[in-house]
Amino acid sequence: MSQANGYTAAHSRLQRVLHKLPLKRINWGRQLVISMPFVWLAVFFFVPFLVVFKISLSETAIAIPPYTALIELEDALLNIKLNLGNYLFLWEDSFYLEAYLSSIRIAGVSTLLALIIGFPMAYLIARSESRTRTILLALVILPFWTSFLLRVYAWVGLLKKNGLVNDILINLGIVSEPIQMLQTDFAVYIGIVYTYLPFMILPLYTALEKMDMSLLEAAEDLGCRPFQSFFLVTIPLAMPGILAGCTLVFIPAVGEYVIPALLGGSDTLMIGRVLWDEFSLNRDWPMASAVATVMLVVLVLPIMLLRNRKEAE
Amino acid sequence: MAVQRRSWFLYTSSALGFLFLYVPIISLIIYSFNKSKLVTVWGGWSFKWYGELFQNEQILSAAWLSIKIAFISASLAVVFGTMAGFALSRMGRFRGKMLLSGWISAPLIMPEVITGLSLLLLFVAMEDLFGWPAGRGTLTIILAHTTFCMAYVAVVVQARMADFDTSLEEAAMDLGAKPSSLFFLVTLPLIAPAILSGWLLSFTLSLDDLVIASFVSGPGDSTLPMVIFSKVRLGVTPEVNALATLMILIVAVGVVVAMLQMRKRPKP
Known part of the structure; x- marks a missing residue:
């Protein structure tokens, strides 16, 4: 009997807490419509640029995939190797x-x-x-x-x-x-x-x-x-x-x-x-990535930002 | 006098402009009927290259693959692109709205080599981490094409939504329509033409893409543009002319039908 009472009390407490949370206010359909294209673009449009930037900092290697890893864990030693050589080479x-x-x-x-x-x-x-x-x-x-x-x-x-x-x-x-x-x-x-x-x-x-x-x-x-x-x-x-x-x-x-x-x-x-x-x-993926990164930062981004500002006006 | 002189200039330069647009297309069509294998020598009219085209296994299977990819990509792009266009034009303010509107329009002006390379590197990294997508081929091409096509759909849908006012939707809401039925019964029929043209645009863009597909496809899966490119690099091929003529014919019929439909429908 007391167990049942305890259960009801807990249940009503839970109900009170749930009411305080804004769960009911969340419109799941709305969230879905916004987040599906958002997540898709994040994964297939935004993240790829981060990957390109990451690989532009690695070295080409005869391997599959043909580049070295940036972060290596070896004998409890975390090695982070950032290779700026591709950018230097681009410049030189x-x-x-x-x-x-x-x-x-x-x-x-x-x-x-x-x-x-x-x-x-x-x-x-x-x-x-x-x-x-x-x-x-x-x-x-x-x-x-x-x-x-x-x-x-x-x-x-x-x-x-x-x-x-x-x-x-x-x-x-x-x-x-x-x-x-x-x-x-x-x-x-x-x-x-x-x-x-x-x-x-x-x-x-x-x-x-x-x-x-x-x-x-x-x-x-x-x-x-x-x-x-x-x-x-x-x-x-x-x-x-x-x-x-x-x-x-x-x-x-x-x-x-x-x-x-x-x-x-x-x-x-x-x-x-x-x-x-x-x-x-050449199968030099890191070099291709460096070329792409520079092209993006120097040529594409300025024009896109300019265009967005124009549109915002 | 001044007006006349200007319009003379206007007509001549425009005529030259249209000539510039159409001479290459017309020359493609004419040479597709050339009997001679040497494309420069006119050997009389012939349908021979059309026959050869329909016996070319490589071109036919690549065309079929391209059509499948274009169909799936366009359909996915329509779903996501409509969602994005709807969210941006009808859902008021939400967190990340600026980001979404920037991301959705960016693929439109991104150079293809960058999109292709970045997606390839993503797929390789994903396979490394999660084992998916396993290898590259049809699936990765579809994912890539959906991404850049949904941008076009979103732009077309957004433009259409900006065209009509919200009064119909408001009336439906006043009459007690739930958000989901509001969308499917009121908004969707209104934007249906935009969705259709977005789908057609996506289908065409996917069918036409060479650079992105070359980056993200595997060794086995060659799309039609990839096969055409490898043939064309070696020189002029009459079979490709025949293929081009057929494609131009289909597009021309499509554009004429669309224009007639547009004229039939009274302007709102």
Whole structure:
């Protein structure tokens, strides 16, 4: 009997404690919806960078996996070996610096070219009637949905010595002999601009479509010449689109591997290709990790932080 | 006068731009019908390369593997991406919101070589520690593709949610709908077009990915882009042209159908 009483007392005490806890307030469905993508991204997006950083501090070894451990427990002695050699090597060997700089140059020039080619197209689409606009937008989006690899491959056929471009140039009498275009930086520029042009046009279009045309009329009434109003009105209003488009072209272009591999020459130096070769040809995973870490910290993070700040404003 | 001159410039430069976009695609298609093996010499019209394509075991099995991977990755990405998009646009403030919104959009602009390398190293470390995933192949490609595809889905879903106001959802809540039925009966039908386009986008991106798949796949599992890349590196292959033509045809039909559907539906 007393045992039963004790049980009831304990039970009611437990109930009181449980009521004080905010357990009931937790909405499990809500928690689930938030935490599932969160955990997924933590495991498959965030943690991998920590792993890359860790391995960049190890040494390459002939083993599976091909690198040394950072932390070793040997005879009750905890050894932590941090190898900064990869970063020192990155700094000392001018090859890597050149690769970074040349990637920035190639990606920068391509971004600028894409902006120059894409701007009039986006402007025309934004200013056309709704029926034409739908068709033109579809024409911009269609290549974006078709295989990137196959579109780059198409340029191999066009640019090679006896390809279409050389045929046309010779028939027009512009050149007398086929010129070497494939396996040059020129082909890489074409490949990048061609691949990423839709990424430039779409944000530009979104920005230009929102623009109030009466502002241009106002500028004209106030005595602006067309090119003045273009630089003083249109460009500032299109700025969000320009920035978004340039980011979307520049960042993937910096790390591009496929385009320099298919269209570039052996002397076309791009950091994405260097990383790939370190990884697959040299099987130097720590070095590839160091290259990736520097690329992330120097090239990608600043642009991402800048973009986030812009969005927060 | 000035307006006319400007529009002349506008039309010419845009026309050249569209020409630039389409000449390579059209040349791919035309040369897929070339009889000659030498892609530079026109040997007359022929369907021969299509026949060879459908007898190429390597390409066919790689295509099938790629379609399976794309299907599973796109479906998983839709689930997680919709959750993330919904959490960010409809769940008010919660701890880690900034972090989630940063993480979800980051894969969009991450260079592929970095994503590929980091995921590979993760999988190797995980296998070392937990024994899972055992080896690399289809499973690791699916995990990698789901991760970068869910970012695209989340962005599309978020944009769609920002488009319509919360009044319908509020009305349902006032009428006593539970959160789960609110989502499945009201919100989900409203964002269904965004989810569908997110799925299609993910499917296409997964089907198209070469770099990430090359990093995280094992020796046995070659996806279609990996097979195409190894063929293309050796030069121009007419069978690849035939494959490209078929893929472009499917995409073109898809885009036209989507555009017609969009026009049919009255704008809200």
